[in-house]
Amino acid sequence: MTGSIYGPENPYDDPDIETSWRRKFVPGIKHLLYSPFPFLTARKAMRARSRVIAAFRKYFAKGGHLEAFPMVAEMHRMNMGHGLSSDEAAKMEMATSLAMLSSGAVTVFWLIFHILSNENAVRIIREELHAVASDESETSDTAPKTRVFKLNSIKEQCPTLVAMLHETLRYHSTVINIKQVQQDTKLADQYLFKKDAVIMIPGQSIHHNTDIWGSSAIVFDHTRFLSASFKKNLASTSAFRPFGAGATMCPGRHFSTNVILSLVAMVVLQYDVLPAAGQWAAPTKRNADLWNAMPKPDWDVNVKLVKRAEEKTEWKFVWDDTMQV
Numbered sequence: 001m002t003g004s005i006y007g008p009e010n011p012y013d014d015p016d017i018e019t020s021w022r023r024k025f026v027p028g029i030k031h032l033l034y035s036p037f038p039f040l041t042a043r044k045a046m047r048a049r050s051r052v053i054a055a056f057r058k059y060f061a062k063g064g065h066l067e068a069f070p071m072v073a074e075m076h077r078m079n080m081g082h083g084l085s086s087d088e089a090a091k092m093e094m095a096t097s098l099a100m101l102s103s104g105a106v107t108v109f110w111l112i113f114h115i116l117s118n119e120n121a122v123r124i125i126r127e128e129l130h131a132v133a134s135d136e137s138e139t140s141d142t143a144p145k146t147r148v149f150k151l152n153s154i155k156e157q158c159p160t161l162v163a164m165l166h167e168t169l170r171y172h173s174t175v176i177n178i179k180q181v182q183q184d185t186k187l188a189d190q191y192l193f194k195k196d197a198v199i200m201i202p203g204q205s206i207h208h209n210t211d212i213w214g215s216s217a218i219v220f221d222h223t224r225f226l227s228a229s230f231k232k233n234l235a236s237t238s239a240f241r242p243f244g245a246g247a248t249m250c251p252g253r254h255f256s257t258n259v260i261l262s263l264v265a266m267v268v269l270q271y272d273v274l275p276a277a278g279q280w281a282a283p284t285k286r287n288a289d290l291w292n293a294m295p296k297p298d299w300d301v302n303v304k305l306v307k308r309a310e311e312k313t314e315w316k317f318v319w320d321d322t323m324q325v
Helices: 002-009 015-034 043-061 070-081 086-116 119-132 151-157 159-172 203-207 222-226 228-235 253-270
Strands: 145-150 176-180 185-187 191-193 198-202 271-275 303-307 313-318
Touching (some): 043 086, 086 119, 119 151, 151 159, 151 253, 159 222, 222 228
Parallel strands (some): 145 313
16 A cells, blocks of 8 residues: 555665554554653654654655655645645654554455455445446457456445445544534533533544434444435534544545545455455454554454456556556
């Protein structure tokens, strides 16, 4: 995933940088957040963070962002245009990496798990994806048939896959929205919120609320998002808020969902994925980090990846008519 974002100069291709991120910085985030003396209690995480920042500083200095996904270069241009130093721009990239490699990657896991463990959903999603694909003109009778898939068509033309993503976010998200009261406010004529008070809103208290989502709120059921009566909840941050709400709503939510849907579509179209244990069993989430908006599974799910046996077919994935993936 990082290679497709950061290009051939991807800092995470360096094993030391990958280890600093995965083994030292991320496990130490909770200490960086909650400890009053992180320089004492989270020194490994702080040193690892500094190594990753230094790698990004070098990445930008040598122009690696100019060969990366256009978003990276545009973000760097805007950061520098607003007066950030090269060191500050490198630090900003930590937030992008955190969103992509933590919440985004974990969302991909749960989405793929729920799709693959539901045979009917797999079948319907493949039908939707195939309906969007088109055949490329063949150059010879012996050449493999090439099917072209435009990834930017998923949100409009693959409703079951999109519904699966929405339900994955609703069911699993543990995002905590934090708001500061701007003025004394009385809520429901019962609760007085004093000016400057801090309110913490656990996402699951909303996403699993039976008054909003019905009696099946605590059950994973993607078909709820195929119903017009529930689709309206998507537009209401009072009901559906995996990306936060208001002025602090995640600005990268559209990019993130496009990446997630694209990756999952590529896997579902090209591979049969079978559980190594013989049947699908959902891992628990008891040890998930509180800071991560999507809870990481407590253990890996081992699978067998088999290329789908569609005779003489090759896939070409493009975003639109101008950009090949």
